[in-house]
Amino acid sequence: MGRIPRQALFLGTALLLAACGKHGGDAAQAPAVLSPPAPSVAPAAARPEQLLGARAQLGRRLFFDPALSGSGRQSCATCHDPAHAYAPANALPVQLGGADLKTPGTRAVPTLMYKKYTRAYSDTYQNPDQVSPPAPGGGFGWDGRADSLAAQAEIPLLAPNEMANAGRAGVAAKLRKAVYAEQFRAVFGAASLDDDAKAVAQAGIALQAFQIEDTSFRPFSSRFDRYRNNKQGGALTTPELRGFALYMSPDKGNCNACHLLGPGDGGSQDISSDYSFAAIGVPRNPQIPANANPDYFDLGLCGPLRADHAPARAGAASPYCGLFKTPVLRNAATRQVFMHNGRFTSLREAVRFYATRDTDPAQWYPKDANGKPRKFDDLPPVYRANLDRQAPLDGRAAGGTPALSDGDIDDLVAFIGTLTDEAYLPLAQAASQLPEPVSKPP
Ligand code: HEC
Ligand code: HEC
Structure with a gap:
């Protein structure tokens, strides 16, 4: 069922692009967004973004507007740069924000691509594989705490270490002064900027419309998409095919158990996440300033940024602690930092x-006084029962045989590279040429 409408959509988009005098095809869509609109341009009627509805056109202007921040110098696009698959342009594990642009965040910035298909968080999320029992899943952010893209937008606008506005009143005051204030009123009504909370909520709706309607957020132009759809240029190499098999194999990579490929919700295809939450024991990242405090732990679903799944009392066991949302691996080959804490580069x-x-933990975790690796150093012992036990993280003994050989790792990396959208191939190529970091715990 899902296939016919999607193909129709592709065709429709191609025709519209051709009608605009563009070259057509997926790659042609990227430049339209790569250059943010100058704040002074006339309403978007005569511009390429006319394909977007009125709310999305407004959202596009909000997305690229640094004046919406306390510093006056940070927009959504500063951290979610369209030229970097809507992730940061730099390799910092966490970004700097605040009025002085010196206040560090606590989490790595995820891509905004392919988020259209994410539903609100639920403790009993129906896994898109249609087989797994309902479990925590969905929502926006590493901890799923925002229920929609619209709700999510308020978080960075208000966070003191991000866009750092003085509350909703601060955001609303900036919207009233913005060059697009009239456009805002035309879209949401003459009184839409009068009430602070309403103005911010509507800004969120506009930002959501932009992220949903603008196809640069979901071009589906990777070589793997072509392979799946039997399109020209969709051949995978032998190492890539081996990597694909490892990805799918339950006792080897087993990546597909969480980074699900295949048909998904709402006509989505091969998104590479089932939106489930898992604790995989990523080592602590001492480069995050918040981690200088030995009592600070980012426990994802159970807090501290999310408040509704906290343990009953401090130190009590809770099934939610240490779990983070499975990220989308599309365009992961362009990323400069990985995992919620940017621990890998x-x-x-x-x-x-x-x-x-598990087989060589000394490579990943710092040593204790006896010279033994302090495994899972970013997850207090009371929560370690929450660690996922699936292959390849199935708890095999130190010194044992890893589930994946060095060659297998190369093949998996090659396969994930086929999930790179066309516009980002040069970026992925550049990233693959950086020397692999030697993983020595600090
Ligand atoms: C200072 C950097 C920064 C800025 C500016 C910023 N973000 Fe983010 N964004 C982040 C970080 C960090 C996260 C992960 C947050 C978390 O898990 O708590 C994130 C997460 C998101 C997500 C959730 C993605 C997912 O995988 O679930 C969306 C959507 C998003 N941001 C949209 C926006 C919008 C819209 C703006 C502008 C209003 C914006 N961001 C501004 C850093 C930033
Ligand atoms: C049990 C579920 C699960 C399995 C199996 C799994 N992952 Fe993940 N993956 C996750 C979660 C959850 C995260 C985020 C963890 C965190 O940040 O603490 C993640 C993060 C990642 C990231 C970082 C992406 C980013 O944007 O930062 C990569 C790359 C990745 N996984 C690749 C793989 C590969 C390759 C396999 C198979 C060898 C695999 N994963 C198997 C759940 C899983």
Whole structure:
């Protein structure tokens, strides 16, 4: 069922693009967004973004507007740069924000691509594989705490370490002064900027419309998409095909158990996440300033940024602690930092972690006084029962045989590279040429 409408959509988009005098095809869509609109341009009627509805056109202007921040110098696009698959342009594990642009965040910035298909968080999320029993899943952010893209937008606008506005009143005051204030009123009504909370909520709706309607957020132009759809240019190499098999194999990579490929919700295809939450024991990242406090732990679903799944009392066991949302692996080959805490700095290092976390923990975790690796140093012992036990993180003994050989890791990295959208191939190519970091715990 889902296939026919999607193909129709592709065709419709191609025709519209051709009608605009563009070259057509997926790659042609990227430049339209790569250059943010100058704040002074006339309403978008005569511009390429006319394909977007009125709310999305407004959302596009909000997305690129640094004046919406306390510093006056940070927009959504600063951290979610369209030229970097809507992730940061730099390799910092966490970004700097605040009025002075010096206040560090506590989590790595995820891509905004392919988020259209994410539903609200639920403790009993129906897994898109239609087989797994309902479990925590969905929502926006590493902890799923925002229920929609619209609700999510309020978080960075208000966070003191991000866009750092003085509450909703601060955001609304900036919207009233914005060059697009009239456009805002035309879209949401003459009184839409009068009430602070309403103005911010509507800004969120506009930002959501932009992220949903603008196809640069979901071009489906990777070589793997072509392979799946039997399109020209969709051949996979032998190493890539081996990597694909490892990805799917339950006792080897087993990546597909969480980074689900195949048909998904709402006509989505091969999104590479089932939106489930898992604790995989990523080592603590001492480069995050918040981690200088030995009592600070980012426990994802159970807090501290999310408040509704906290343990009953401090130190009590809770099934939600240490769990983070499974990220989308599309365009992961372009990323510069990986995992919720940006602990890894190359794709190969991230994949190698899966292979050797248990068989060679000294490679990943700092040593204790007796010289033994302090395994799971970012997850207090009371929560370690929450660690996922699936292959390849199935708790095999130190010194044992890893589930994946070095060659397997290369093949998996090659396969994940086929999930790179066309516009980002040069970026992925550049990332793959950086030397792989030597993983020595600090
Ligand atoms: C200072 C950097 C920064 C800025 C500016 C910023 N973000 Fe983010 N964004 C983040 C971080 C960090 C996360 C992960 C947050 C978390 O898990 O708690 C995130 C997460 C998101 C997500 C959830 C993605 C997912 O995988 O679930 C969306 C959507 C998003 N941001 C949209 C926006 C919008 C819209 C704006 C502008 C209003 C914006 N961001 C501004 C850093 C930033
Ligand atoms: C049990 C579910 C599960 C399995 C199996 C799994 N992953 Fe993950 N993956 C996750 C979760 C959850 C995260 C985020 C963890 C965190 O940040 O603490 C993640 C993060 C990643 C990231 C970082 C992406 C980013 O944007 O930062 C990569 C790369 C990755 N996984 C690749 C793989 C590969 C390759 C396999 C197979 C060898 C695999 N994963 C198997 C759940 C899983």
